[in-house]
Amino acid sequence: MYLRQFSVLDAPEISSWFSSREESLLWGGRVFSWPIETSEIIKRSHQKDIEFLTLSSGSDVLGFIELQHVSLNEMRLCRVTVSPKFRGQGVGKALVTLSLEEIKKRKQYQIVTLAVFTKNKTAHNCYKSLGFIAVDKAPKFKYFFGERWPLVQMEISL
Numbered sequence: 001m002y003l004r005q006f007s008v009l010d011a012p013e014i015s016s017w018f019s020s021r022e023e024s025l026l027w028g029g030r031v032f033s034w035p036i037e038t039s040e041i042i043k044r045s046h047q048k049d050i051e052f053l054t055l056s057s058g059s060d061v062l063g064f065i066e067l068q069h070v071s072l073n074e075m076r077l078c079r080v081t082v083s084p085k086f087r088g089q090g091v092g093k094a095l096v097t098l099s100l101e102e103i104k105k106r107k108q109y110q111i112v113t114l115a116v117f118t119k120n121k122t123a124h125n126c127y128k129s130l131g132f133i134a135v136d137k138a139p140k141f142k143y144f145f146g147e148r149w150p151l152v153q154m155e156i157s158l
Contacts, residue, residue: 001055001056001057001062001091001094001098002055002056002057002098003053003054003055003056003095003098003099003102004053004054004056005051005052005053005054006045006051006052006053006054006064007054008042008045010054010061010064011038011039011041011042011045012038013061013083014041014054014061014064014081015035015036015037015038015040015041017081017083017084018035018036019084021034024036025144025149026117026119026120027079027080027081028079029142031044031079032044044066049068049069050066050067050068050069051066051067051069052064052065052066052067053065053066053067053099053102055082055091055094055095055098060083060086061083062082062083062086062091062095063080063081063082063083063086063091063092063094063095064079064080064081064082064095065077065078065079065080065081065095065096065099066078066079066080067099067103070113072108073108073109073110073111074109074110074111074112074113075103075109075111075112075113076112076113076114077096077099077112077113077114078114080092080095080096080114080123082095092122092123092126093126093129093130096126096127096130097130100112100130100156100158103158104158109158110157110158111155111156111157111158112132112155112156112158113135113153113154113155114127114132114153114154114155115139115151115152115153115154116151116152116154117142117149117150117151117152118149118150118151118152119149119150124152127154128154130156131156132154132155132156133154133155133156134152134153134154135153135154135155136153137153138153139151139153140153
């Protein structure tokens with residue numbers, strides 16, 4: 001497994017990984033419409049201060065992560081996901097671990113942050129196992145369809 005820069009050729013594969021609006025919201029919030037359009041992913045990949053990386057093995061795309069350059073010393077992990085074919089096999093943990101290693105190599109970042117919905121227990125447990133800790137920061141929830149979805153803000157020092 002290795003981390004590489006996102007290619008526009010990855011977008012159709014990644015957009016196919018979400019079988020429901022709820023899965024899409026857990027991953028991307030309101031950033032993408034439902035169903036997720038390949039063109040939306042490609043358009044976001046061109047935004048300033050955002051990097052898309054994929055976890056790959058041979059020709060298989062196993063996972064995807066968005067890095068947001070928040071400040072000179074803070075990087076934020078967003079839209080972390082694993083292909084349904086590879087879930088439950090430690091691929092998410094490998095994706096985040098390799099991403100943290102990549103961020104450390106850059107030497108300017110001291111902190112990595114993220115937010116996770118509390119209902120996404122698998123992701124929350126993954127982040128905790130890697131050393132991320134919950135911090136008291138906003139936002140603490142988002143509203144979707146009149147329903148309140150609690151969020152946990154987390155961070156790790158490099």
